[in-house]
Amino acid sequence: MIPVIDGLQYAKWSEKIFRQMRTGRVDAVHVTITYHETFRETVQVIEQWNRWFERFPNLIFHGRTAADVQIARDTERTAIFFGSQNPSCIEDDIGLVEVLHTLGLRFMQLTYNNQSLLASGCYETVDSGLTRMGRAVVAEMNRVGLVVDMSHSGERSTFDAIEHSTRPIAITHANLHSWYPVLRNKSDALLRALGESGGFLGLSIYPHHLRNGSACTLQDWCDMVARAMDLVGPEQVGIGTDLCQDQPDSIVEWMRTGRWTKAIDYGEGHADAAGFPAMPHWFNDNCDFENLRAGLKAAGLEQTVIDGVMGGNWLRFFAISFGTAQTDQTKECRVVALST
């Protein structure tokens, strides 16, 4: 059976949510463990995850390879894959790329809205592309098997990453700018280049990325999924819900302002709606993945295509992405060939 995989969540984790993942039969989730945290602070979050893994071994475990998704399915648990939405966790130290990969990090955004040491964020006025350190770090990420994620990056930086990276990159959670024109959504030209390079797009259900926001219909979203497959490639599109379940509004403030400003920055929101937006009624939490499957079916997609979007496509991407540059093509692919 093809697995169900969510390409991005950042919830206020709890036993309730881990149980909902089982209810929704989610086999793997890429979870954000850090935004603006330093390396040491990121390690503290990993320590917290280790306690959850120790405390809830029948619900979740730490996912490291594509093969772990199959283990999750076989043992009826959810494999948790770590990611960072900003490179703060590597500070100015390229050696931390391998260290964090060893600790389980599998995705890292080069930027989160702002300029970073590596690239430009999508909210900067000037997008100067990959920096000197950015090129060095992308090469190191390629070497160890840490996926370059450009979800919150500027367009030129993302084109640069596609060109410079020797392995496919991902945009784990964003939608089509031509469907809903906000800074976080991606242009058709960029998505075509992403697809041609073997890259991957996870489609978001975060209301600020949706046409009509929280009122977006399931049908409208599913029609966009079909269009995304035309642009990127039918096997290079999956889900990246960006679910931020149960988080207090203080967290979205931390996500937006970290320690970089003393002023308020509303990011994707605005002064009249500064907190987390309400999710669409058809996707409230991890129990609702079957709603997405039903919507894709109603949109007329074939069963194999739906299976791919629900997780099969992400699984193939995991298989070529998480090992060292040498091992991926042999070991991991074999594992996946056996398990799908």
Place this chain on the structure above:
Amino acid sequence: MIPVIDGLQYAKWSEKIFRQMRTGRVDAVHVTITYHETFRETVQVIEQWNRWFERFPNLIFHGRTAADVQIARDTERTAIFFGSQNPSCIEDDIGLVEVLHTLGLRFMQLTYNNQSLLASGCYETVDSGLTRMGRAVVAEMNRVGLVVDMSHSGERSTFDAIEHSTRPIAITHANLHSWYPVLRNKSDALLRALGESGGFLGLSIYPHHLRNGSACTLQDWCDMVARAMDLVGPEQVGIGTDLCQDQPDSIVEWMRTGRWTKAIDYGEGHADAAGFPAMPHWFNDNCDFENLRAGLKAAGLEQTVIDGVMGGNWLRFFAISFGTAQTDQTKECRVVALST
């Protein structure tokens, strides 16, 4: 063929030394990566090791399990296993035990000469045994598969560790107090208790632990090895040379004083001989392991016993020690059963 394993070295690592490991056919070495370093500083040392692994892949690689020793032998390389001589690297944070184990740490001393947060060092006037945090950390080390090393600890603390630890502990580098009575060498009573608990003793060639220091004869040392086997158990003794090759004397000062005093502390040395002592002529570097084998043969030990001391015994200890409490008894032992 039975492997050659050294249970402790802290050299000024270089390509020269890695090549000497190959000349001496050393299949695995437990290397000290940290003394007084904080967690972040320890990670920087790991980053340095990662660069050596990347630069010299035909000479060394990062060892994590007993099975890696066999891989080292098969591929004519040396497996490097990480250890800490002090618990500074976990700071006051028990969560760092698992984090450092994930990064490859396989041995950690609870103390280095002084009182630590966990236990008392062998140079303290009062040895108060395992602390509250010490008991908690030993349990966590047992859980994840990080070996409790009491080489530099006080006697009562070591008895406490033997009693409290649910898995065998190690004294990776020390000798018999009854052979040469210095604070770093261990009493017969302690070594008998170590043996009865399934623990392990690595015998040192560091001159401050040797009768007649640098002038100690190979025969005298080998006779002590035989005596140690009587005390601890014939399959629970190995080598822990404590080789500090090519280190400048500033390093022994760091080892002894770290940041804990502004005064000079001579540790095992004294004011007239503050630097590193000269090694005995029969063990200068990693090329000289065959001298030890010849000495043990001349001392009348049987071939199988010699093979055990040279590495077979350490290999069995590695096999039961480095995995999580649940997996060790199954997976690792099977691997070793296949490979020896």
